[in-house]
Amino acid sequence: MSIVSNNLKRIKPSPTLAVTQKARELKAAGKDVISLGAGEPDFDTPDNIKQAAIKAINDGETKYTAVDGTPVLKDAIIKKFKRENNLEYQADQITVGAGGKHVIYNAMVATLNEGDEVVIPAPYWVSYPDIVLLAGGTPIILECNEKQGFKINASELEKSINKKTKWIILNSPSNPTGACYSEDDIREIAKVLIKYPHVYILSDDIYEHVTYEGFKFFTIAQITELKERVLTMNGVSKAYSMTGWRIGYAAGPKEIIKAIAKIQSQSTTNPSSISQAAAVEALNGTQDFIKERATSFQERRDFVVKALNEIDGIECLNPDGAFYVFPSCKSLIGKKDNRGKEIKTDTDFVQSLLENSGVAVVQGSAFGLEGFFRISYATSMGNLKKALEKISTFCKSLK
Numbered sequence: 001m002s003i004v005s006n007n008l009k010r011i012k013p014s015p016t017l018a019v020t021q022k023a024r025e026l027k028a029a030g031k032d033v034i035s036l037g038a039g040e041p042d043f044d045t046p047d048n049i050k051q052a053a054i055k056a057i058n059d060g061e062t063k064y065t066a067v068d069g070t071p072v073l074k075d076a077i078i079k080k081f082k083r084e085n086n087l088e089y090q091a092d093q094i095t096v097g098a099g100g101k102h103v104i105y106n107a108m109v110a111t112l113n114e115g116d117e118v119v120i121p122a123p124y125w126v127s128y129p130d131i132v133l134l135a136g137g138t139p140i141i142l143e144c145n146e147k148q149g150f151k152i153n154a155s156e157l158e159k160s161i162n163k164k165t166k167w168i169i170l171n172s173p174s175n176p177t178g179a180c181y182s183e184d185d186i187r188e189i190a191k192v193l194i195k196y197p198h199v200y201i202l203s204d205d206i207y208e209h210v211t212y213e214g215f216k217f218f219t220i221a222q223i224t225e226l227k228e229r230v231l232t233m234n235g236v237s238k239a240y241s242m243t244g245w246r247i248g249y250a251a252g253p254k255e256i257i258k259a260i261a262k263i264q265s266q267s268t269t270n271p272s273s274i275s276q277a278a279a280v281e282a283l284n285g286t287q288d289f290i291k292e293r294a295t296s297f298q299e300r301r302d303f304v305v306k307a308l309n310e311i312d313g314i315e316c317l318n319p320d321g322a323f324y325v326f327p328s329c330k331s332l333i334g335k336k337d338n339r340g341k342e343i344k345t346d347t348d349f350v351q352s353l354l355e356n357s358g359v360a361v362v363q364g365s366a367f368g369l370e371g372f373f374r375i376s377y378a379t380s381m382g383n384l385k386k387a388l389e390k391i392s393t394f395c396k397s398l399k
């Protein structure tokens with residue numbers, strides 16, 4: 001008998017681990033490895049935010065705070081929703097946790113009973129299905145292929161909903177594809193969801209501030225008929241390069257917010273008091289950083305998408321947001337690499353690319369869609385140029 005709980009046994013080990021582990025081994029062996037696997041911005045946290053944290057320490061803001069966020073931070077979050085999304089909330093509709101992931105985890109633990117279903121569009125962020133499983137629910141994967149721009153098709157969404165459906169998770173801009181839902185896209189989905197009042201919507205807006213070329217961000221809580229069933233998750237990790245600070249938040253139904261506070265009160269207590277003070281400055285302070293950074297990201301995206309599409313056998317859409325692209329390697333399946341190893345799957349492609357060329361990317365099947373791979377361009381232009389050259393040489397070498 002194993003000491004590990006049955007519930008934990010439902011969780012798969014991370015499929016991205018094989019590639020990361022291999023990359024580590026190659027690096028340790030002295031090989032030159034470029035990693036395009038990172039899920040975080042490469043920029044430093046802006047200085048005004050760091051200074052606010054230092055001030056918080058010096059001012060003695062180093063004690064327990066309210067379990068689900070200080071009143072000052074909740075106020076900054078309320079202002080953010082009003083200013084950026086034209087959404088009104090009260091403090092008892094806001095929760096703050098140790099990162100967006102923690103907020104999603106809490107929301108699932110707070111609401112799922114055994115057998116409850118959560119519709120997850122694929123390609124998905126790797127944590128969604130496993131969080132649902134950990135919370136005792138059942139993930140229902142809704143495939144969204146490249147022909148539909150990796151976005152949900154409204155009639156297929158409708159087919160995936162039944163009496164057991166408790167949540168649908170939306171993520172725009174998306175990790176791993178960078179796909180962004182326009183207001184029209186969201187209105188199409190909303191038409192379906194309005195018909196099923198027992199279904200709640202978790203909107204993961206973590207990449208709200210990483211969009212390009214005037215893409216106009218719209219979030220489903222802005223649909224009045226749905227607002228009371230939407231939990232909008234956001235955070236400072238991606239917008240302000242604050243992944244290590246661990247602050248995420250959500251706004252939504254009081255009942256869920258209260259339940260989440262109960263969970264935190266018996267598990268993590270409040271997120272770090274210092275990080276909360278830093279998040280106040282992130283939200284209330286100057287927003288210049290976001291624009292400057294988006295310019296760099298866009299330059300990188302333009303370069304990466306163009307370079308990928310110049311490679312025979314690779315096809316890549318041009319996404320409007322996040323810092324990922326999700327190119328297809330389907331045309332290269334069935335070929336052999338120069339060691340004679342056959343590329344049967346996207347996982348083989350990714351492993352062979354790493355072993356032969358020292359470029360680490362993640363296979364699409366890890367995100368629930370086979371025949372693709374994810375590139376994160378949250379790294380320097382110099383690294384990207386070297387990496388794309390190597391990917392091109394590798395693809396040409398396949399026979």
Ligand SMILES: *Cc1c(COP(=O)(O)O)cnc(C)c1O
Nearest residue numbers: 099100101125175206235237248
């Ligand atoms: C990074 C990320 C998050 C949350 O990140 P935290 O650091 O936990 O705030 C949530 N959703 C997606 C899709 C992400 O990529």
